[in-house]
Amino acid sequence: NLSTDSPESLFADIKSKQIPGLLTQQGDVLREYVSKFVDSPDLAAQLPTGSGKTLVALLIGEWRRLTRQERVVYLCPTNQLVHQVTEQARTKYGLDVIPFTGSRAKYSLADKTRYAASQAIAVTSYSALFNSNPFFEDPHLIILDDAHAAEQYVASNWTIELRREDLENAELFNAVVGVLRPLLEELTYRRLTTGPETSSEKNWVEKLPSERLLEISPALEGVIDANIDGTSARYAWESLKGHVQACNIFFTPECITIRPYLAPTFSHSPFQNATQRIYLSATPGEGGELERVFCRRKINRLTPPAGSQKHTIGRRFFLFPELSLSDDDQEALVLKLAESDR
Numbered sequence: 001n002l003s004t005d006s007p008e009s010l011f012a013d014i015k016s017k018q019i020p021g022l023l024t025q026q027g028d029v030l031r032e033y034v035s036k037f038v039d040s041p042d043l044a045a046q047l048p049t050g051s052g053k054t055l056v057a058l059l060i061g062e063w064r065r066l067t068r069q070e071r072v073v074y075l076c077p078t079n080q081l082v083h084q085v086t087e088q089a090r091t092k093y094g095l096d097v098i099p100f101t102g103s104r105a106k107y108s109l110a111d112k113t114r115y116a117a118s119q120a121i122a123v124t125s126y127s128a129l130f131n132s133n134p135f136f137e138d139p140h141l142i143i144l145d146d147a148h149a150a151e152q153y154v155a156s157n158w159t160i161e162l163r164r165e166d167l168e169n170a171e172l173f174n175a176v177v178g179v180l181r182p183l184l185e186e187l188t189y190r191r192l193t194t195g196p197e198t199s200s201e202k203n204w205v206e207k208l209p210s211e212r213l214l215e216i217s218p219a220l221e222g223v224i225d226a227n228i229d230g231t232s233a234r235y236a237w238e239s240l241k242g243h244v245q246a247c248n249i250f251f252t253p254e255c256i257t258i259r260p261y262l263a264p265t266f267s268h269s270p271f272q273n274a275t276q277r278i279y280l281s282a283t284p285g286e287g288g289e290l291e292r293v294f295c296r297r298k299i300n301r302l303t304p305p306a307g308s309q310k311h312t313i314g315r316r317f318f319l320f321p322e323l324s325l326s327d328d329d330q331e332a333l334v335l336k337l338a339e340s341d342r
Contacts, residue, residue: 004067006034007059016094025305026056032302033060042296044147044279046304053280054085057143058095060278061121070140070275072121077146077153079125085145086123100124104135126153129270132235140275144294147279151293157268158240159259160224160233164195172227176256179220180249183212188251196253208249209322217245239267265295 003009007030011022022030029045037043047053061072076082079101086099098111098120112135115122122136126144129136130153144150162173177192184192188206196202213220221244228234240247243260250257265271279290279299290299319337321330 002066004063006030007063010063010066011055011059011093014094018092018094022055023052026052028305029056029302030059037300037302040276040300042277042279042294042299044281044290044299044301046281046283046301048305049282051305053282054088054145055093057145057278057280058085058089058093058097058121061141061143062095064141064276065118065121068140069118071115071118071136071138072141072143073129073136073139074121074123074143075126075129075145075150076123077126077149081145082123082125089121089123095121097121097123100128100135104128107135126150127156130154130157130268132157132238134270137270138273139270142271142274142277143280144277145280147290147293148281148283151263154265154293155259155263158236158263159257160236160240162233162256162258164192164254169231169233172224172231172233173256175223175227176220179216179223180208180256183208183216191253192251192256201253204253206251208251209320210248211323213247213249214245220244239264262292262295 002013008022008027011017025047029047033043033045045053045056047056057074061074064070065072074085074097076085082099082101086097089095089097098115100107100111100115100122101124114120115136122139124136128134129139129142162169162176164170164173166173177189181189191197191201191204196204221241224237224244225241228237240258240260244258247258247260250259271277277294279294281290291297319333321333325333
């Protein structure tokens, strides 16, 4: 039998592992976790690339699975990484994990039963948890790998993307453009309806000013509600309906994107009701970026290994000069910013 006194003793007892043992910094992180953060709902672990953060997280998951009979889900950004983590866990660390990729209809009954009975850790993608009808509906522990790069995967559950050339969404796209038309500059409208005229315009992105969205949000909700049936956007709309005023609207020559300022993860019970969420990142930083991406009021942080603190996520700083400056002053400001080193 494996020792379950701690994640460290657990790993020491695994005979099939292909590595001799834990690195000093891995042991330090695990001991701090056990002594201080076992009951912390949200916890970030900053471990640089190559420092073995996957092993640390899997050992925490395996230890909680064995000692608390918890259902553990390990999330990766892509299916390729799901298979990579699974291979590492099985061949290098001697841990039995189950990969879940593709549609839930293709998950085997044996794999689903073993996960549900807390007999093995599930390794899957962010999209398998952050969707309108996930199989992983009641995990106890969620481990979020590469959390610093997960914003798009998380927000996709509450994002409507309407592509101009997508026949399924064509009617809805045109209805939304019709509501937005009075607020759009002629060039923006032309790009949305006819596509880019030059190769450089393919990278064009514009955002509808937030104060203008407030003017039309009731009408916008009306046309979306009337045209959403039969489109893939209906799933995200179930969550966004009634909250358009809390969204941003972005334009590209091919697409209109509607998404909230903050992904309302508190409304997604598989995520919100988990006993603990552990965010793995090489650079979580202290600027609140993780809290913003995952809509958390507070995320505790494990002490990072010596030397890793110098790597941090950059902060975003938004300017809205049109709220207080004339057109000439706006242009002068933009030119001055363009000459800046940052």
